[in-house]
Amino acid sequence: MTDPKISVTEDELHAYVDNELPAERRGDVEAWLAAHPDDAERVASWRAMAQALHARYDGVANEPVPKRLELERLAQPPRKWLYGTIAASLLAFVAGGGAGWIAHGAAASPSTFQSFTADALDAHRLYVVEVRHPVEVPGSERAHLQAWLTKRCGWDVFAPELGSTGLKLVGGRLLPGPTGPASFLMYESPSGERFTVYTAKASTDKASAETTQMRFTSEANNGALFWADRGVGYVVSGTADRDRLTQVARMVYDQTEKNGG
Numbered sequence: 001m002t003d004p005k006i007s008v009t010e011d012e013l014h015a016y017v018d019n020e021l022p023a024e025r026r027g028d029v030e031a032w033l034a035a036h037p038d039d040a041e042r043v044a045s046w047r048a049m050a051q052a053l054h055a056r057y058d059g060v061a062n063e064p065v066p067k068r069l070e071l072e073r074l075a076q077p078p079r080k081w082l083y084g085t086i087a088a089s090l091l092a093f094v095a096g097g098g099a100g101w102i103a104h105g106a107a108a109s110p111s112t113f114q115s116f117t118a119d120a121l122d123a124h125r126l127y128v129v130e131v132r133h134p135v136e137v138p139g140s141e142r143a144h145l146q147a148w149l150t151k152r153c154g155w156d157v158f159a160p161e162l163g164s165t166g167l168k169l170v171g172g173r174l175l176p177g178p179t180g181p182a183s184f185l186m187y188e189s190p191s192g193e194r195f196t197v198y199t200a201k202a203s204t205d206k207a208s209a210e211t212t213q214m215r216f217t218s219e220a221n222n223g224a225l226f227w228a229d230r231g232v233g234y235v236v237s238g239t240a241d242r243d244r245l246t247q248v249a250r251m252v253y254d255q256t257e258k259n260g261g
Contacts, residue, residue: 018132046131112202115215135170136174140171152174153200153201160197184197195236198234199233229256
């Protein structure tokens with residue numbers, strides 16, 4: 001008979017939910033949960049969240065990992081833009097006006113816009129279905145996460161506070177971007193709704209230091225809003241509901257601006 005007093009770790013609880021727990025420990029964990037209602041409630045909530053995420057995203061969960069997200073690219077020379085030449089992409093960032101929210105600034109070229117949103121949406125779809133390992137650094141280590149990504153990426157990476165939109169920082173990870181490393185932050189609502197913020201260097205040319213206007217795209221059940229500011233491109237990905245996505249993206253934009261993003 002299993003002993004409910006045998007201690008069970010957080011990792012074992014997650015493994016139990018994910019059906020990855022060794023068979024010899026399953027009885028101990030079930031006995032522990034029977035004797036610890038708080039942990040049993042947590043496990044039930046994780047299972048409900050997992051079911052909701054799988055119901056929403058299983059259509060893309062089994063797709064192969066996009067080549068653009070293969071981590072070994074970090075050790076390779078920065079790739080060229082997928083469409084047109086680098087020079088053409090850089091020229092598209094020359095601003096035609098002031099730095100406004102949507103109405104002002106230059107429009108991003110199709111190649112820049114498509115490259116960034118494709119990378120961001122691929123990463124979004126790949127990681128939002130993860131329950132146990134959606135990020136490398138948890139949101140509870142916000143200061144460390146920002147410092148680490150800032151050091152690796154080469155610009156100030158800031159994780160906005162999105163509590164007023166009902167979202168809490170899950171954490172973040174480092175990814176390959178169009179011209180080098182990219183930062184990837186994930187946020188989640190109590191219902192399991194997830195949004196991600198993908199940030200990468202648009203180019204190293206001074207002509208790209210202005211702001212480009214925001215552009216929206218949607219693909220299947222996902223939407224993305226892209227803009228660029230001072231040579232850094234941003235993509236907020238999430239629901240295809242443009243109003244909800246704009247609410248989140250605007251808060252990311254406003255806080256990033258205030259923090260000199």
